[in-house]
């Protein structure tokens with residue numbers, strides 16, 4: 001256009017340029033600027049004609065209105081198909097489209113089925129389940145992708161080796177696999193200046209929420225677990241490089257993808273900095289990171305394997321005994337029961353309110369019996385009844401809380417859990433590192449320079465050693481089902497008050513270096 005390679009453009013009608021009025025007028029202006037004629041044959045419009053302006057504007061308006069109408073009709077058509085339980089052409093990994101109903105001729109004379117429905121593609125569903133399983137086990141997305149490609153798992157288009165992190169991420173975040181098919185979640189809007197389209201979330205009332213039980217591939221439990229893992233990954237490098245700009249605090253990669261049993265857990269007690277692997281010799285040595293940068297005086301190092309072995313051994317032998325755990329759980333139970341004692345006062349108060357309403361209702365009924373029925377009275381009755389219902393619900397909720405308060409599990413159960421926990425510790429580094437993190441939190445290593453001992457007139461220089469300090473969070477041993485609401489209650493309290501009583505064991509382990 002800029003090089004004046006042509007003098008005129010002929011179109012069938014103006015809607016061929018663009019159905020969007022604004023865009024069409026911009027184009028016409030641009031052509032005018034470059035002295036290029038537009039000839040619209042069926043509209044009978046030539047753009048350099050002085051009288052064409054009105055015609056162009058009106059045609060543009062009509063075309064745009066037509067487009068709006070068409071959009072509405074299409075949407076209505078699609079909505080009808082959706083309501084009848086058919087799919088409208090979206091292709092989702094894990095499902096195949098299947099025609100249903102009678103074969104009929106449509107308006108154009110083409111044979112068409114009444115609709116298409118989704119069915120689970122069993123082969124793809126297995127792969128989806130595998131992806132979720134590995135993800136929940138703590139495997140990295142990169143690793144999942146690598147193994148899928150190595151095993152030559154088919155992707156949607158049957159391209160072998162076509163798995164990418166984005167595909168797996170999308171599968172791991174697609175709630176359609178839990179049976180929730182939300183339609184019209186997004187809306188594409190075109191930027192009037194640049195012409196680029198952008199995706200916007202539609203308001204909830206425009207969305208269409210369909211639950212399709214027959215299409216469930218991932219059960220709710222698995223989905224929740226995956227969601228939990230996403231939460232723990234949130235802000236972890238290198239998944240979200242952009243989070244620096246937001247208020248979200250970045251979690252270091254090592255915290256969400258620990259490579260060693262204690263990676264990301266160790267802290268230097270002298271400076272508060274991280275204890276990291278500072279040398280790779282014979283399986284690696286841990287030491288204060290700041291000491292390496294000469295901002296901390298703690299130069300003590302300790303062999304990684306040694307540290308792991310001693311810590312786990314003492315943890316198993318001295319602290320994770322069923323008796324110890326039972327003792328703590330019993331105390332937790334007592335502490336909770338104590339706070340729950342405050343509840344009956346609230347219940348009493350609510351029950352008294354219930355009685356007041358009851359009398360109120362009786363009075364109103366007496367009123368009616370005396371022949372004084374009016375709109376006002378009936379409204380008062382409705383109001384009193386709804387207040388009564390609310391109170392009933394509140395009292396029930398309070399009672400539920402009380403009866404479902406934390407109860408210390410029996411010793412056999414604790415035995416079983418401990419056994420399972422130790423099994424994990426022996427098996428998988430990543431899973432056990434994450435489990436240890438929940439149980440121990442950070443471990444502080446305190447370098448101790450023991451003073452020289454005089455023995456038989458000789459000065460014996462004793463070696464410096466590390467003392468490990470940690471709090472054992474015993475409630476972390478409970479499984480999700482047993483943690484319940486009170487666990488969150490305790491967690492919240494712990495966050496605001498680290499001294500919340502009796503769930504902790506403080507423990508110290510001595511390491512000679």
Ligand SMILES: [Zn+2]
Pocket residue numbers: 268269270271272273288289290291296297298
């Ligand atoms: Zn230090």
